[in-house]
Amino acid sequence: MYRILIVDDEKDERNVIRFLLNKYRFQLDIIEANNGKEALIQLEKQPINILFTDIKMPFIDGIELATKARELYPTIQTIFFSGHDDFNFIKKALSLRAVDYILKPVKPDEFQQTLCSVIQNIKTQEKERAQIEANTELLKTHILNRLINKTPLEKLKNEYPSINFAYLNEYSQMILMQFDEPFFDRLPKEKDTLFFYQQIEEAIPNFSCDFIDLNPFQIILLLKKNRDNSLHTKQIATRIQKKIHLEYRINCFISISNEISAPYEMPRLYEEMEKYIEDHFFYSDTYAYSKEATSIESKNYPETDDDLLQAIQNAIKFADTVSFRQNMNSLFEKYRSNLEISHVYVRFLFSKLLQLLCHDLPLYDKRTINKTMEAIYSCHHFSDIEEILISVQNEITKRLEEEKKSPKHVIQIVKQYIHEHYQEDLSLNLLSEQVYLSPGYLSEIFIQETGCGINKYIKNLRMEIAKDLLHSTNMKVNDICHNVGYQNLSYFVRSFREHFGASPEKYRQMERKMKENS
Structure with missing residues (x-):
């Protein structure tokens, strides 16, 4: 509900205005003041939308009051009403951007028309402010997106001088x-x-x-x-x-x-x-990570021994040397200083690991494996067990490196698949299956070879294709959304705006306008 302040040193005049407001059923919160000084106190106490004030009053006249009111509330709507048809007063009123200057006695029809116009002005201003705020928020999100993706801050400030980067x-x-x-x-x-x-x-x-x-x-x-x-x-x-x-x-x-x-x-x-x-x-039971959490939780060992052994086996299967080393190191670290675990169990566990590692190594026949297992059971310190297994690990790593496909070739296959299937659901797991690598390893080499993550690459491709379709076809935005692999129109529109700084419809309009002007 909007609030109106009626200011006049004559109570009868204020009553007339209140009567007319009620007669024409204007839904307003009505406040009165009998002079400019009292009105200023009301203005400082609470926000006012409409100031309806006489001009000649004791203490502070209407012109001075309107000046102070605009300083407090720049968008306030001011209406002067006076018994003096004086050009100088009217001129001052206009300089204060008053909505109207009504002569006493107030004519009901003129009053009704003026108030309707004032309320419409307020609604229009609110709508414009909301639109400006929405556009500003969109730009701020777009700036954040580009900043996260390594656009220099100074470059962004130069591109958007109207935005307060505070x-x-x-x-x-x-x-x-x-x-x-x-x-x-x-x-x-x-x-x-x-x-x-x-x-x-x-x-x-x-x-x-x-x-x-x-x-x-x-x-x-x-x-x-x-x-x-x-x-x-x-x-x-x-x-x-x-x-x-x-x-x-x-x-x-x-x-x-x-x-x-x-x-x-x-x-x-x-x-x-x-x-x-x-x-x-490889930390299968952990869902929240941080630098602090990583250092603390690694000592709690959320993964079981079977989890780590399975992860090591999978790493060998997928020729993922990174995951292989990480999980081997995790297993070593878990028992390197663990004094609460039985020495018998530690020897049993790492003998089991040895059998897993040697399964595909032709140099390790049954006799060699048994001899190495005997050495493990004879070790007096865990560091000796670790040394034996690291030697086997190095041989495994060397073999995996030789068998691995060229990363550039793998990435080319993945890129080609993305370009051919961008309209479909694409996930890291699906893409990794195409090149027989683990998701973690594929993600690592993709970043190394291209400089960006797979998800970002897919999004950039889809956004560029959507932009081209907007520019070169008359397809509906909803059809373009599905054409580039999005199912949710609202999410597609939001992603497009954050990527290009304008909605698909707005972008199409700008492109057509530029084409007409060229």
């Missing part, structure tokens, strides 16, 4: 969420990503953050400095992960950044978060 200093930490499948593209068609964030806010009261949709598999939550600090970031991440699993039955792996001391650090922190989250394929 908002980048509002963030304290980032949370990276990664899914095994394109989660946001699977939301019901009547929902969008904002619906999902509302669910997160319901799960975590007083939680304040912004978000960036990086691609269908990843989003970043940007935690604000003024948020409720009663919960540790790790607790927040755990709650989010449980909420997603409970509502959607999908695994979400979450990585937590260090504190953000300056905006330019965001790209580096994002890379670190991606590195933390890469460990999820």
Whole structure:
């Protein structure tokens, strides 16, 4: 409800205005003041939308009051009413951008028309402000997306001089969420990503953050400095992960950044978060990662011995030397200083590991394996057992390196498959199956060879194809959405705006306008 302040030193005049407001059923919160000084107190106490004031009054006249009112509320709508048809007064009123100048006695029809016009002005201003704010928020998200993807901060400031970049200093930490499948593209068609964030806010009261949709598999939550600090970031991440699993039955792996001391650090922190989250394929029972958490949780050994042995076996099968070394090191570290485990069990476990490693090594016949097992059972220190197994590990690694395909050739196959199947569901697991590599290893060599992750590569390709279709065809946006592999139109439109800084329809209009002008 809008608020009107009626100012006149004659009560009868104020009563007439109140009567007319009620007669024409204007839904307004009515406040009165009998002079300019009292009116100024009311203005300072609460926001006023409409100032309806006489000109000649004691203490502070209407012109001075209107001047002070506009200083307090630049968009306030001012209406003067006076018994003096004086050109100088009218001229001053116009200089203050008054809506109207009504002469006493007030004519009801003129009053009704003026108030209707004023209320319409207020509504129009509110709509324009909302549109400006929406466009500004969109640009801010677009800037964040580009900053995360290593666009220099100074370049962004030069490109968007109208944006106040101080908002980048509002963030304290980032949370990276990664899914095994394109989660946001699977939301019901009547929902969008904002619906999902509302669910997160319901799960975590007083939680304040912004978000960036990086691609269908990843989003970043940007935690604000003024948020409720009663919960540790790790607790927040755990709650989010449980909420997603409970509502959607999908695994979400979450990585937590260090504190953000300056905006330019965001790209580096994002890379670190991606590195933390890469460990999820061999830390099978862990879902939330951070630099602090990684160092602490590694001592809790969430993975069982069977998990690690299976991971080592899979690494050999897929010729994934990175995963092979990581899981071997994890097993060594687990027992290197573990004084609570029986020496008999340790010897049994690493004898079992030896059999697994030697299964495909032609140099290790049954006699050699038995001799090596005897050596393990004869060791007095774990370091001696580790030395024997590392020797075997090195031989395995050498063989895997020889058998592995050329990374460039593998990446070329993956790229070709993406270009031929971009309209379909594409996941890291699906792509890794095409080249017989583990998902973790494929992800690593893809970044090494191309400089970007697979999910980002897929999104960039789809966005470029969508842009070309908007430029060269008359296809509907909904059809283009499905043509480039998106199922959820709302998510596609949001992704396009964040990528190019304009919605698909707006982009098409700009392209056509540029074509007409050329």
